[in-house]
Amino acid sequence: MFRHHDNSRSAEALRLVSVSKTYGTPGHPESRTTALDNVSLSLAAGTFTAVMGPSGSGKSTLLQCAAGLDSPDNGVVVVDGAQMAGRTEAQLTKFRRERIGFIFQQYNLLDTLTVLQNVTLPLRTAGKRPRPGHAEHILTQVGLGNRLDALPSQLSGGQRQRVAVARALVTNPSVIFGDEPTGALDTRSAKNVLELLRETVRNFGQTVVMVTHDPVAASYADSVLFLADGRLAGQLHQPTPSAVAERMAHLGDASLAATAASQDRTLVGV
Numbered sequence: 001m002f003r004h005h006d007n008s009r010s011a012e013a014l015r016l017v018s019v020s021k022t023y024g025t026p027g028h029p030e031s032r033t034t035a036l037d038n039v040s041l042s043l044a045a046g047t048f049t050a051v052m053g054p055s056g057s058g059k060s061t062l063l064q065c066a067a068g069l070d071s072p073d074n075g076v077v078v079v080d081g082a083q084m085a086g087r088t089e090a091q092l093t094k095f096r097r098e099r100i101g102f103i104f105q106q107y108n109l110l111d112t113l114t115v116l117q118n119v120t121l122p123l124r125t126a127g128k129r130p131r132p133g134h135a136e137h138i139l140t141q142v143g144l145g146n147r148l149d150a151l152p153s154q155l156s157g158g159q160r161q162r163v164a165v166a167r168a169l170v171t172n173p174s175v176i177f178g179d180e181p182t183g184a185l186d187t188r189s190a191k192n193v194l195e196l197l198r199e200t201v202r203n204f205g206q207t208v209v210m211v212t213h214d215p216v217a218a219s220y221a222d223s224v225l226f227l228a229d230g231r232l233a234g235q236l237h238q239p240t241p242s243a244v245a246e247r248m249a250h251l252g253d254a255s256l257a258a259t260a261a262s263q264d265r266t267l268v269g270v
């Protein structure tokens with residue numbers, strides 16, 4: 001099993017209430033960019049959500065704020081029932097280590113560590129002793145049980161990303177965030193990693209939130225959230241690649257976005 005079902009878990013994995021984030025240099029109003037504008041959403045535990053939108057629409061900022069890597073100017077972020085705000089940097093780090101998993105486009109594995117050492121690293125940095133056989137078991141589940149002692153440089157891109165998925169799973173996090181996790185992979189490896197992510201959600205109740213530019217990748221999710229100009233601009237349930245591509249093509253249509261956003265406020269119930 002990838003993880004044990006944990007009855008202490010909240011039924012809601014992630015909640016954002018009126019989250020806004022503006023970048024800019026103080027005293028230079030012309031430099032202000034509103035990256036997130038009053039975004040509210042609620043994601044149930046055990047769901048797979050894709051986040052899409054044009055370049056600069058706020059996808060990475062949304063992920064960073066939701067994962068506690070950046071703090072919003074306004075609004076509230078709640079992960080697995082716990083608020084991010086009001087924590088010291090040390091408390092936030094501990095919170096991220098214990099509750100949040102990350103998968104990046106460029107894998108972010110340590111080249112000098114073996115596959116197994118990379119996967120147990122988050123436990124070691126948290127000062128925890130890996131449960132005997134646990135990381136090996138997860139690596140077997142992601143299809144790498146026979147590559148435990150390999151170095152990342154000896155693996156394909158798809159295999160490296162599966163190591164990164166195993167590393168994200170090893171702490172049994174409340175939410176795994178992926179920033180373009182299949183962006184650097186060929187079609188076949190991408191399919192493999194996306195199927196793996198979907199399996200962790202379907203079979204083991206993991207919650208996954210993934211930013212992607214690819215409608216095919218997004219179609220593996222249970223639903224897609226669309227962002228435009230820092231605002232939620234729609235949601236698509238049980239997405240197909242063509243339906244996602246169609247919505248993306250019309251994201252610039254302000255009236256459609258406004259209609260979709262008002263529908264979504266009802267859909268997500270916040």
Ligand SMILES: Nc1ncnc2c1ncn2[C@@H]1O[C@H](COP(=O)(O)OP(=O)(O)OP(=O)(O)O)[C@@H](O)[C@H]1O
Binds near residue numbers: 024
């Ligand atoms: N650290 C920063 N300083 C200043 N502006 C920023 C910073 N980070 C993001 N922005 C701006 O905020 C807006 C949203 O950026 P963000 O990276 O969240 O978008 P994105 O949808 O992830 O884009 P992409 O698809 O190109 O990665 C953009 O206009 C961007 O230029």
